[in-house]
Amino acid sequence: MVDRAWAWSLHESIPSNVDDGHRLIEQLMSALNDLGWDGRDLFHMQMAAEEAMVNAVTHGNKGASDKHVEIEFKVAADSAFMRFRDQGEGFCPSALPDPRDDDHLECTNGRGVMLIKEMMNQVQYNDRGNEVTMLKHRTPPPQDE
Amino acid sequence: MTDRRRLSVNTIGELATVRFLDKKIVDSGNIEEMGAEMFSIVDADHLKHVLLNFEGVEFLSSAALNKLILMDKKIKQAGGILRLCNLRAEIMEVFTITRLNRVFDIRKNESEALKAFGAS
Numbered sequence: 476m477v478d479r480a481w482a483w484s485l486h487e488s489i490p491s492n493v494d495d496g497h498r499l500i501e502q503l504m505s506a507l508n509d510l511g512w513d514g515r516d517l518f519h520m521q522m523a524a525e526e527a528m529v530n531a532v533t534h535g536n537k538g539a540s541d542k543h544v545e546i547e548f549k550v551a552a553d554s555a556f557m558r559f560r561d562q563g564e565g566f567c568p569s570a571l572p573d574p575r576d577d578d579h580l581e582c583t584n585g586r587g588v589m590l591i592k593e594m595m596n597q598v599q600y601n602d603r604g605n606e607v608t609m610l611k612h613r614t615p616p617p618q619d620e
Numbered sequence: 621m622t623d624r625r626r627l628s629v630n631t632i633g634e635l636a637t638v639r640f641l642d643k644k645i646v647d648s649g650n651i652e653e654m655g656a657e658m659f660s661i662v663d664a665d666h667l668k669h670v671l672l673n674f675e676g677v678e679f680l681s682s683a684a685l686n687k688l689i690l691m692d693k694k695i696k697q698a699g700g701i702l703r704l705c706n707l708r709a710e711i712m713e714v715f716t717i718t719r720l721n722r723v724f725d726i727r728k729n730e731s732e733a734l735k736a737f738g739a740s
Contacts, residue, residue, distance in 0.1 A: 493648045494647075494648075497646065514710070515709070518678075518710040521646075521679055522714070525646055525681045526681065526682055529648070529681070529683065574718060575718065580719060580722065581689055581692075581693070581723060582689075583686035583689050583690060586682040586685060586686075589717075589718070590714070590717065594717075
């Protein structure tokens, strides 16, 4: 998505286990904090990371102990990149029903993909649908008058 | 009254006022516990009306939203009312994006919510 210099990066493969995923996301949050990310931008990053990780572990790999999720984070003071790749069959994000439709409003699934799309600046899925890459630009601080 | 690790619950008549003990409602195991503890307010304690006070909650995932949706259904089935209050701006944005602000009765703070229950 973007080839540039990053202040911090991480590239790991974890078992299909959300606890390992949470551990890596905590490291991401800590790196973003150190780079001055806060408030709404930081919240959006955590939301997208958590939803993508849980989707990869539970829907992609279906929690299978012999499958892994590849996770990559690259962050800088002004933007952040994330990639999650599972070993599942993949899915077609455009085929998911819109959880905001009246008929689906009280359904208890399908919000993760939509929240990722709303909170990131760029979101791409590979053709198979087992890898998502995301880019977030930090909101510029207000200019002093 | 049930022992709870994820929530603190106070009762005023048929109304339960609930606070969350986790700043971030994100860990899958904790969300399951939180759901079970919420549902027990209706199922075990037989309280009809519930106010969920989100003061101090900094983050919640869609898995936590799902528990809130189930709680809302459970309370409606029992003939009660669920209200939410004290949502920080980022969490309110999640409800707006997902349009769940149309499903839940969300009040600014606890005193406003209690007034709506007629319990101020």
